[in-house]
Amino acid sequence: MDRKEFLKTLGAGAAFAITFSCLGGCTNDNGDIFPEDIAIDPDPVTGALLTLDLSAASSGPLKKNGGYLIKNRIVVAKDLNGNYVAATVRCSHEPRDKIIFRNNEYYCKEHSARFNTAGTGLNSKGKNNLKTYQTSLDGNILSIFA
Incomplete structure (x- = not known):
């Protein structure tokens, strides 16, 4: 049985039920998009x-203004003025999950959405x-807080 025949056997009701259940979870009652997907436990x-040790080799991108790294679903950057932003x-x-830091702003590689350093x-x-x-920042230790 090919895909087209299989879908015909499901019928419109099954297709609607599958589609509705997938789309129904996209927002909450406040209209927030997937808020539970971005929760990070402190x-x-x-x-x-x-917490990042800026003296570690893995923090190398943060040594220069405009550099960034992504860790634990957080984009951490050093803006062009030398301030750390996240x-x-x-x-x-x-x-x-497509946000990066470029040209001193956050940029979505998926849809070209752009945000300043304040979001x-x-x-x-x-x-x-x-x-x-x-x-x-405390010495070489950079901490990110909610």
């Missing part, structure tokens, strides 16, 4: 969502804004 001791990797336009949308696809996080 460290129980420090409260940080993420945001979710999950785009607010459509729930895809404010810069084009029509960024109108829902982006979740950003607070950063704190």
Whole structure:
């Protein structure tokens, strides 16, 4: 049996039930897009969502202004002024983990949504804004907080 024959045997009712169940979970009652998908549990001791040792080789991209890295679904960047900024990797336009940092702004590789370092949308696809996080630097340790 090929795919077309299989789909005919399912009937319209089954197709509707499958489609409805898939689409029904996309938003909550507040209209938020997939909020549970971007939840990150903080460290129980420090409260940080993420801690980076900037002296470690893995933090190399953060040594230069404009550099960024992605860890634990968080985009951490050093903006062109030398400030550390952080945001979710999950785009607010459509729930895809495609946010990067380029040209001193967050950019979605999937739909070209653009956001400034505060998470404010810069084009029509960024109108829902982006979740950003607070950063704190203590010596070589960069911590990211909700």
